[in-house]
Amino acid sequence: MATLIRGKIWKFGDKIDTDVITPTKYLSLPLQEMKDHTLEPINPRFAREVRPGDIIVAGRNFGCGSSRETAVTALKALKIGAVIAESFARIFFRNSIAQGLPILTCLQAPQYFEEGDEAELDVKQATVKNVSQGNLIQGIPLAQDMLDILEKGGILSLLKEKIKGS
Amino acid sequence: MKDPERSSTMGMTLAEKILARASGRDEVKPGEFITAEIDIAMCHEGLGMGVSADLRGAGVKKVWNAKKVVCLLDHYVPAPTVKTAEMHKQIRKDIKDFGIEQYYGESEGVCHQVLVEKGHVLPGRLIVGTDSHTPTYGALGAAGTGIGFAEMAYVLARGELWFRVPETIKFEISGALSPLVMSKDVILYIAGKYTGEVAQYKAIEFTGPTAEKLSVASRMTMSNMSTEIGAKFGFFEPDEKTIAYLKEITGQPITPIKTDADAVYEQTYRVDVTGLEPQIAIPYSVDNVKSISEVGKVVINQAVLGSCTNGRLEDLQMAADILEGRVVHPDVRLLVVPASKTVYKRALESGLLNIFLDANAIICNPSCGPCFGQHMGQLAAGETCVASINRNFKGRMGSEEAKVYLASPATVAASAIEGKIVDPRRYA
Numbered sequence: 090m091a092t093l094i095r096g097k098i099w100k101f102g103d104k105i106d107t108d109v110i111t112p113t114k115y116l117s118l119p120l121q122e123m124k125d126h127t128l129e130p131i132n133p134r135f136a137r138e139v140r141p142g143d144i145i146v147a148g149r150n151f152g153c154g155s156s157r158e159t160a161v162t163a164l165k166a167l168k169i170g171a172v173i174a175e176s177f178a179r180i181f182f183r184n185s186i187a188q189g190l191p192i193l194t195c196l197q198a199p200q201y202f203e204e205g206d207e208a209e210l211d212v213k214q215a216t217v218k219n220v221s222q223g224n225l226i227q228g229i230p231l232a233q234d235m236l237d238i239l240e241k242g243g244i245l246s247l248l249k250e251k252i253k254g255s
Numbered sequence: 256m257k258d259p260e261r262s263s264t265m266g267m268t269l270a271e272k273i274l275a276r277a278s279g280r281d282e283v284k285p286g287e288f289i290t291a292e293i294d295i296a297m298c299h300e301g302l303g304m305g306v307s308a309d310l311r312g313a314g315v316k317k318v319w320n321a322k323k324v325v326c327l328l329d330h331y332v333p334a335p336t337v338k339t340a341e342m343h344k345q346i347r348k349d350i351k352d353f354g355i356e357q358y359y360g361e362s363e364g365v366c367h368q369v370l371v372e373k374g375h376v377l378p379g380r381l382i383v384g385t386d387s388h389t390p391t392y393g394a395l396g397a398a399g400t401g402i403g404f405a406e407m408a409y410v411l412a413r414g415e416l417w418f419r420v421p422e423t424i425k426f427e428i429s430g431a432l433s434p435l436v437m438s439k440d441v442i443l444y445i446a447g448k449y450t451g452e453v454a455q456y457k458a459i460e461f462t463g464p465t466a467e468k469l470s471v472a473s474r475m476t477m478s479n480m481s482t483e484i485g486a487k488f489g490f491f492e493p494d495e496k497t498i499a500y501l502k503e504i505t506g507q508p509i510t511p512i513k514t515d516a517d518a519v520y521e522q523t524y525r526v527d528v529t530g531l532e533p534q535i536a537i538p539y540s541v542d543n544v545k546s547i548s549e550v551g552k553v554v555i556n557q558a559v560l561g562s563c564t565n566g567r568l569e570d571l572q573m574a575a576d577i578l579e580g581r582v583v584h585p586d587v588r589l590l591v592v593p594a595s596k597t598v599y600k601r602a603l604e605s606g607l608l609n610i611f612l613d614a615n616a617i618i619c620n621p622s623c624g625p626c627f628g629q630h631m632g633q634l635a636a637g638e639t640c641v642a643s644i645n646r647n648f649k650g651r652m653g654s655e656e657a658k659v660y661l662a663s664p665a666t667v668a669a670s671a672i673e674g675k676i677v678d679p680r681r682y683a
Contacts, residue, residue, distance in 0.1 A: 104451070104540055108648040112655070113628045128650055150452050150485070154648055155387050155627070158305060158403040179456050179487055180387055184403035213542055234288045234417050244409045248313045251413065 092213050094170040094191060096142035096221070099135060100204040101128070103148035107181065110152065110160040122243045123159060124166040129142020141168035144210060148174065161188045171210050173198045173217060173228070186235045189243035193217060194227030212239065261562030268423035269490045271457035273398040273512070274402040277381045279405030282321040285521070290359040294380040296410045297367045298326045300339075301385030303346035305404030310353065310411060319414035321356040325379030332361035332622045334469040335380065335630050337562050353411070361404035364621030367391040367479065367563040372597050378493040379634050382628065383410055388645065390481050393459075394474035395501065396493035396512050401482070421456055421487045422473055422521035427463040435683040437573065438473035439565055439663035441465075442480040443534035445526060447544025457521065465528055466491060471500045472567040479564045480645055533678055535641075536661035539649045547678045553660060557640040558583070558671035559652075561592025561619070562626045565643035565664050574668035575607040577682045578614040584674030587668075589616040590632045592624035616671075628652045634659075640668045 091228040105128070115126045116188035117175060129137045145151075145164070151174035152160055161184040164172065175198065186190045191212045198217065205221040233237070241247050263284055274284045277291035285623050296318075318324045326346075334340035338588070343361070350358045361456035363369045367388055370376050378396030382389065392399030396641040399432055410416050426445060429510040429647065445453075459481050461474070469477075474491045481489025491497070493511040501509045532546040560566070560574050571593060584590045591611050599621050602608050611618055625632030626644040633653030634640055640652055640659050660676060 091379065106540075106648050108650055112650055114650065116629065117336075130655055143382075150455070153451065153485070158405065161403070176452065176455060179485060180401050180403065182456075183406060187403055187405040187409075232288050232419070238417075244405050245309055245313055246408050248315075248412055252314055 092211060094142065094144065094210045094212065096208065097140065098202045098204055098206045098208050099139060099143055099145050100130070100143065100202065101145060101147040104150045104153055105147055106141040106154035107152055107157050107160040108154050111163045112128060112209055116157070120159070120162060120166050124163045127163045127167055136167065139167050140171040144170050144174045144208050146174070146198050146253060148199055149174065149176045151177050153178035158184050158188070161185050161190050165190050166178070172211070173210065175199060186238050187244040189239055189241070191239060193228040194195045194236070195226060197226050198228070212236070258375050266515030266519065268458065268518040268520065269396065269460060269492065269512060269514050270398060270421055270423050270488050271518070273379055273381055274418060274420050276379070279362065283420045284338045285420050287420045288417060289420060290415050290417050291381055293383055293410050294323060295375050295382040296324050296407065297366055297370055297382065297384035297386070297389065298324070298407060299386060300328055300330045300342065301404055301407065301451065301602040302326055302349055303342045305562055306385065306407045306411065307345070307349040307353065309405050309408035313408065313412065315408070315412040317354040317409045321354050324355050324411060325357045325370060326350060326355050326363040327359035327363055327366055327369060329365045330623045330627060331630055332620065345540040357411070362596060362618055364593070364598070365563045365566065365623055368567065368594035368598065370503040371395065372504065372595055374501070377501065378497065378509065382414065383407070387482050388479050390486055391475050391490040391563060392479065393489040394471060394478040394491050396490060398488045400487050419456070423458040423460060423518070424454060425460050425462055425520045425523040426526055427523055428461060428465040428526045428528060429463050430465060430527040431530055432465065432531065432681065435573070435665045435679045436533055437663040437665055438469055438476045439480070440531060440534040441475045441526070443536055444528070446480070446484050446533060446536070446542040447534065449484065449524060451483060451542035452485050453538060454481060458488040458490065459488055460490045460492065462492065467494065470569060471496060473570045474640050476564055477639065483645055505614065533663060533666045533680070535623055535666070535676060536647050538647050538658040538660065541646060541661065547666070547676070550676055551664045553639060555587055555641050555670055555675060556638040557632065557634060558587055558589045558667050559592065559625055559632060559640060559642035559644060560589065560664055560667050561594060561624050562644040563594060563623070564645040566592055566594030566598065568598050569597065570609050570643065571602045574664045575610040577665060577668040577679060578616070578672065579610045581614060581672050583615045583671045587674050588669050589614070589671040590619055590625060591616050592619045594620045595621050626651050641667050641676050643667045
């Protein structure tokens with residue numbers, strides 16, 4: 090995981106649930122096809138136009154709903170740089186760490202970013218800069234345990250390391 | 256006075272006690288990060304949808320402790336497509352390959368009901384599952400919580416996982432529930448009043464005279480739905496009812512777990528349910544809740560009674576009491592999905608299934624059924640369903656142009672008769 094992540098902002102609202110991030114009807118598709126339908130019910134352009142490194146900024150309770158991990162793996166497969174939200178649903182939050190997808194909880198983010206702005210996120214410092222407008226805002230830092238898992242690229246990399254070491 | 260059996264200096268909530276014990280500490284505080292040993296790890300189809308591939312990818316040969324892993328199939332049973340049949344086939348192989356001994360296959364029912372009925376859920380246990388409604392186990396005083404597939408692979412290999420010790424909030428529930436108003440109405444009311452985020456990352460303890468009066472089944476409904484208000488755990492402190500219920504299942508003495516009198520709660524919400532009307536969650540979010548008198552006319556095409564939220568015997572009994580001697584509206588399909596084989600058998604033995612059949616309901620096999628929209632009972636565009644399930648998101652039960660309203664089993668049954676969402680209390 091890079092400590093600094095720079096990308097274009099895609100904005101979403103409150104309560105973006107996992108059924109919307111990876112709709113149920115595409116769940117049985119292989120990930121490489123499923124990812125092309127990510128967030129389709131609310132923004133059909135997103136999966137087609139998103140570029141590697143782009144950053145999602147959303148409102149409250151991002152990723153609420155089922156524990157489906159595809160909500161995270163699809164975003165990873167699209168090479169999303171990070172997700173910044175006012176708040177995250179618990180399982181989505183855990184899954185993001187487990188899959189090595191950087192996330193930042195930041196209450197003010199939605200008011201400081203417009204869709205298409207350029208942002209730079211410092212995962213360790215938990216800060217995000219609006220490069221287009223020049224503001225720097227502070228989010229809630231992740232605990233060291235979480236940063237360790239993120240840095241290793243996810244909990245499975247950690248597992249492999251532990252198995253090798255034992 | 257200091258409790259001689261107590262090693263901590265501070266009072267602890269149920270969540271704190273369980274996480275302290277599981278992490279080998281005398282005490283833990285909210286906000287701390289700990290690594291805890293897992294007592295039970297539960298996998299449903301998640302095993303074949305990611306967990307076993309992750310295990311193989313990491314080079315894991317066997318689960319860390321065969322006595323602490325429980326697996327079954329419940330989401331897609333019997334397999335609706337060749338693809339899911341292949342996935343199930345792979346899971347049966349995974350079970351053997353990884354040395355998983357406690358495997359119930361597809362005949363027993365929904366994971367959360369089955370794990371309780373089979374005695375895996377005991378007060379004080381720390382249980383993780385590949386299902387978001389794992390907090391259901393809090394109804395028995397167990398710390399149950401949902402995790403993703405990669406984390407489950409880690410647990411199956413190592414038997415441990417990191418946790419942030421959650422703050423605990425309390426819902427103190429008082430007042431007598433009106434006849435035909437159920438615990439589902441109480442938890443929907445809480446979701447509507449305090450929002451779907453009130454318990455985000457937190458542990459809940461449901462307390463108060465009304466919580467104490469609830470049956471274990473009714474408590475399971477509320478613990479189950481605590482997921483929908485963001486909770487990590489949703490507890491009822493084990494009492495004599497819990498102990499008696501579990502003793503009957505296990506045939507063993509049960510050790511309860513109690514909250515300390517001086518435990519610290521982040522917040523206490525007092526909920527008076529006196530005069531509470533049946534509650535309905537309007538599409539497309541669980542906290543978009545209205546009292547039945549404010550809902551207006553909603554014509555339905557389908558009604559679903561079942562799921563890990565409300566597919567237990569008392570739920571079926573309530574619906575059967577309303578449906579007895581009546582028939583489902585000709586424009587409505589009523590699907591009845593018992594939560595487990597045990598529930599199904601008891602409903603059969605007590606004549607409930609006959610009542611459903613005479614009412615023209617369709618009785619489905621114990622499973623997650625239509626609840627998650629990948630199996631039976633899907634909705635067409637423009638259709639509306641009232642269901643005793645736990646989510647009403649867009650596309651949850653089939654078409655994205657369909658609507659799902661959440662309600663209690665009583666409301667589902669009464670609505671199925673009348674062809675529109677109605678107040679069940681007229682059937683009291």
